[in-house]
Amino acid sequence: MINPNPAIRAQTPKRLFSRKWFKVKENIGLYVLVLPALIYVILFEYVPLYGVLIAFENFKPVKGIWGSDWVGLYHFERFFELDVFWGLIQNTLSLGLYALLAGFPIPIILALALNSANSKRLKSLVQTITYAPHFISTVVLVGMLNVFLAPRLGIVSQLLNGMGITSGPLMILSDPGSFGHLYVWSGVWQGMGWGSIIYLAALSGVDTSLHEAAVVDGANKFQRAWYIDLPSILPTIVTLLILNCGGILGIGFEKAFLMQNALNLGASEVISTYVYKVGLLQSQYSFSAAVGLFNSVVNLILLLSVNQLAKRLGQNGIF
Amino acid sequence: MADTTRRSRSDKVYDWMNGIYLIAMLIIVLYPMYFIVIASFSDPSAVGTGRVFLFPKGMNLKGYQLIFEYKQLWIGYRNTVLYTIGGSTLSVSLTLMTAYAFSRRDMVGRGFIVTLFIIPMFISGGLIPTYLLVRDLHLINNPLIVILLGSVSMWNIIITRTFFQSTIPAELFEAAKMDGCGNIGYFTRIVLPLSKAIIAVLIVFTAVGNWNSFFNALIYLNDRNYIPLQLVLREILTSQTQMMQQLDLGIVDQDMAEKTFLAESVKYGIIIISSLPVLCIYPFAQKYFVKGVMIGSLKG
Numbered sequence: 001m002i003n004p005n006p007a008i009r010a011q012t013p014k015r016l017f018s019r020k021w022f023k024v025k026e027n028i029g030l031y032v033l034v035l036p037a038l039i040y041v042i043l044f045e046y047v048p049l050y051g052v053l054i055a056f057e058n059f060k061p062v063k064g065i066w067g068s069d070w071v072g073l074y075h076f077e078r079f080f081e082l083d084v085f086w087g088l089i090q091n092t093l094s095l096g097l098y099a100l101l102a103g104f105p106i107p108i109i110l111a112l113a114l115n116s117a118n119s120k121r122l123k124s125l126v127q128t129i130t131y132a133p134h135f136i137s138t139v140v141l142v143g144m145l146n147v148f149l150a151p152r153l154g155i156v157s158q159l160l161n162g163m164g165i166t167s168g169p170l171m172i173l174s175d176p177g178s179f180g181h182l183y184v185w186s187g188v189w190q191g192m193g194w195g196s197i198i199y200l201a202a203l204s205g206v207d208t209s210l211h212e213a214a215v216v217d218g219a220n221k222f223q224r225a226w227y228i229d230l231p232s233i234l235p236t237i238v239t240l241l242i243l244n245c246g247g248i249l250g251i252g253f254e255k256a257f258l259m260q261n262a263l264n265l266g267a268s269e270v271i272s273t274y275v276y277k278v279g280l281l282q283s284q285y286s287f288s289a290a291v292g293l294f295n296s297v298v299n300l301i302l303l304l305s306v307n308q309l310a311k312r313l314g315q316n317g318i319f
Numbered sequence: 320m321a322d323t324t325r326r327s328r329s330d331k332v333y334d335w336m337n338g339i340y341l342i343a344m345l346i347i348v349l350y351p352m353y354f355i356v357i358a359s360f361s362d363p364s365a366v367g368t369g370r371v372f373l374f375p376k377g378m379n380l381k382g383y384q385l386i387f388e389y390k391q392l393w394i395g396y397r398n399t400v401l402y403t404i405g406g407s408t409l410s411v412s413l414t415l416m417t418a419y420a421f422s423r424r425d426m427v428g429r430g431f432i433v434t435l436f437i438i439p440m441f442i443s444g445g446l447i448p449t450y451l452l453v454r455d456l457h458l459i460n461n462p463l464i465v466i467l468l469g470s471v472s473m474w475n476i477i478i479t480r481t482f483f484q485s486t487i488p489a490e491l492f493e494a495a496k497m498d499g500c501g502n503i504g505y506f507t508r509i510v511l512p513l514s515k516a517i518i519a520v521l522i523v524f525t526a527v528g529n530w531n532s533f534f535n536a537l538i539y540l541n542d543r544n545y546i547p548l549q550l551v552l553r554e555i556l557t558s559q560t561q562m563m564q565q566l567d568l569g570i571v572d573q574d575m576a577e578k579t580f581l582a583e584s585v586k587y588g589i590i591i592i593s594s595l596p597v598l599c600i601y602p603f604a605q606k607y608f609v610k611g612v613m614i615g616s617l618k619g
Contacts, residue, residue, distance in 0.1 A: 023427050029502025030426050033416040040413070040471045041436055047452050048444025054451070061451070110344060113337050126341050130348045131605065135597045137531035139549045140590050143556030144351060147586050153579065155354065158369030189348065197612045220329040254534055258557055272446075279447045280538065292445035300442055 055290035075290035084274070092270040095256075096248035099184045104244060106188055107195030108237060112225050114196065115203045130193025142258040145186055149173050174263035183259060183268075198240065202233040242310055246303030249295060271295045359383070359587035366587070367580035382584035386592060394544060395551035396593075398462070402536075402547055403529040405466040410525045411518065413471055418479035419506050424489070440473050446538070453539055464539045465547070469532075475521060478611065482517040483510065520611040523604045527597055552593055556586055 024031070055075060057068045079085060110130070117123040133141075148154050151169035160166045172178045210228050219227070253272040260268045271291065279288030358366045362377030370376055386392060420426060421433055458464040487510060495505045511518070533549035540546055 020427050023425065027423070027426055027502055029506070030420040030423055032503065033506065034420045034432060037413045037417040037471045037476075038432065038435070040467075041439065044449065044452070044468065044471075045439035045443060048448035049439070049442070050444075051448030051451055052444045054448065113340050113344075116333075116337060117341060118334055119338070122338065122341060126345050128602075128605065129345055131608070132352070132598075132601060133348060135527055135531075135601060136594060137533075137549055137552075139531075139533060139552045139556060140594055143552065143586065143590055144355065146557055147583060147590075148351065148354075150583070153367045153583050155358075155369065155372075162369060189351075192344075193348065194612075197609055201613050220327055221333040222329065258553065275446055276538075280450060285447050285451065289445065289447040292447060296442055296445060303441070 052289055052293050054286050055293045057286060059286040059289075061285075071286075075287045076294060078287065079291055079294065084269070087266070088269060088271055088274055091267055092249055092251050095180055095183060095251050095270060098180055099187055099251075100244055100248060102184050103188050103191060103195075104241065106192045108199055108233075110192055111196040111199035111203060111233075112229055114200060115229060116221055116225055127193065130196070132193070133190040134194035136190065138254045138258060141186060141190055142255065145182060145259070146173065149182075174261055176264045176267035179259065179264045179267040183255065187255070199233055199236060202236040203229055206232040238310055242303070242306050245306040246299060248302060250299050355587050355590050359584065359591050361584075363580035363584035364577060367576070367583060379584075381581060382588040383592075385581070385585050386588050391543065392548070392551050392555075392589070392592075395546060395548040398545060399530060399548035402462070402465050403526055406470060406529040407522055407525040409466060410470040410472065410475070410529075411521045414475045414479055414521055415511070415514070415518065416506070417471070418476045419483055419510055421476065421480045422483035422487075423492075436471075436473050436476065450538060459539055460542055460545070462540065462545050465535050468535045468539075472525075475524065479517055479521065482514065487513055516607075516610065520607045523600070523607045524611055530597060548593055552589060555589055 051065065053065055054068070056072060057065075057070045059065070059068045114123050114126060117126075136144075149156050149170060149172050151157060151171065151173070154170065156172075157166075157170035160170065161168075172182070206229060210232075211224055214224050214228060249271070251270045251272065253276065256268055256270045257273050257276070260273065272295070275288045275292045275295070278284050278291070354371075357373075357375040358371055359382060360378060360380070361371045361375040362379040363381060365371050365376040417436075421429060423429070453459060453464055453468075458467075491509065492505055495509060500508070531549065533547060533553065536545075536547045536550055
């Protein structure tokens with residue numbers, strides 16, 4: 001059975017194993033370095049991933065995961081038949097789509113404008129100021145909305161009343177129809193500067209000889225931005241679009257939760273806030289775990305399919 | 320170069336439009352923040368009756384005075400400082416250690432372990448199973464959980480690994496090994512001193528994240544002595560009862576009106592005070608933030 005060629009003989013499984021084992025022992029320090037984070041990941045990521053089994057049973061904490069009764073897809077079916085189901089899907093989806101449509105192009109436009117600005121000082125001033133809101137906490141952002149748009153004392157209400165456009169208190173904070181606009185545009189305000197950084201980085205890599213050649217050919221600045229800069233950063237745009245599409249149903253808990261009030265609930269209840277309320281406030285563990293699992297599976301499917309679509313269209317996917 | 324010598328008319332129009340657009344963006348972003356600052360220093364009734372737009376009116380620190388007397392806010396402030404220091408220290412250490420190991424191509428089983436770390440980026444158990452786990456670990460209402468949760472961020476690990484791979488040559492380790500340096504000694508004595516830039520990026524990113532977060536505290540802490548600043552802010556800034564009270568408020572009672580104005584003024588001041596640490600480090604840290612995004616985009 002022994003292979004006559006010594007070079008191949010060295011690759012027999014046993015040898016290979018002992019060589020690998022030697023390398024492991026030699027680099028044992030590396031495993032020591034990874035260990036704490038590995039323990040964290042197993043404990044706080046994989047144990048909950050296993051714990052999601054409770055979505056398929058009537059979980060009773062005293063009985064544990066294996067002692068509780070299995071009910072299959074009962075909780076999922078119950079969720080789909082619920083009156084609130086379509087409302088939740090619609091709120092979550094429309095908010096995500098609106099945020100994507102409004103929030104995605106604006107940083108690109110800002111980056112293109114910054115890139116072709118003549119004044120270096122104006123450019124760096126705009127950058128410094130527009131990056132800043134990214135570091136404001138969600139609580140403060142929502143707090144700012146609340147004080148600006150307060151029914152009587154807010155500056156917006158006073159301006160509108162002062163100019164005679166409206167009279168009486170401004171009801172925008174409790175109006176379900178305005179919730180989406182407030183949510184999305186405050187997000188644009190907070191994120192556009194920060195979002196432009198990555199495009200600026202891509203723009204700094206655009207070959208200057210392209211611009212020089214275009215100038216010789218008589219192209220003006222707008223034409224150069226449109227025909228050179230924009231196509232050059234297209235791969236970056238596609239990658240970010242994929243990542244953002246994956247998050248359409250992943251409307252964050254924090255902001256929606258903070259902006260909710262009793263009157264705008266019809267528009268502001270999204271899947272994550274619903275899971276929090278039903279699961280933690282009403283202790284329906286199994287049911288809300290099922291809702292959460294449904295949400296994260298749909299997110300994953302969305303991400304994978306957008307990635308596939310991008311590949312079909314001849315762009316690089318993210319994996 | 321060509322721009323300055325041969326600017327055609329359409330270029331001039333473009334430059335003007337571009338300048339106007341940028342200045343418009345500047346004002347849109349700056350004004351709300353500026354207004355908060357001037358409103359916090361103005362006479363509450365001037366703000367409340369809409370007489371403050373561009374400049375502060377009637378220098379007044381009554382709001383701030385009330386804020387300094389509000390004990391819960393300072394408890395929250397203290398907690399947030401502790402959580403930020405603890406959480407950032409833990410998170411940055413774990414990130415550096417893990418990222419260094421992941422940057423070593425000669426680590427047997429690296430691909431498998433990295434995959435193990437990446438899967439949770441795409442699918443996770445979600446809120447409820449995590450909550451049940453934390454309860455089983457008896458960490459509900461224990462401040463440690465706020466420091467612990469979220470301390471391993473795969474995103475930060477990827478950024479840091481990219482940094483190690485692109486700035487620290489592999490030959491350096493071979494040389495150190497010759498001199499009898501082990502893996503951990505090499506990491507602490509050679510890699511870390513060479514990585515000050517990425518360490519600064521990580522500290523700034525995680526510290527701001529910790530300072531601004533409230534989700535874990537909302538879920539896992541209920542003792543008033545443990546809650547962080549952001550939750551105290553939430554009570555003050557987004558309380559609905561106050562909003563409703565304002566609706567009923569016809570300006571009949573002068574005293575009542577004064578109080579309501581003052582309550583609003585307190586909100587402006589609180590926004591300033593709570594954002595102050597982040598805003599103070601922002602000018603110095605800005606280049607690190609940008610650097611972080613740049614390194615991240617290399618392997619995005």
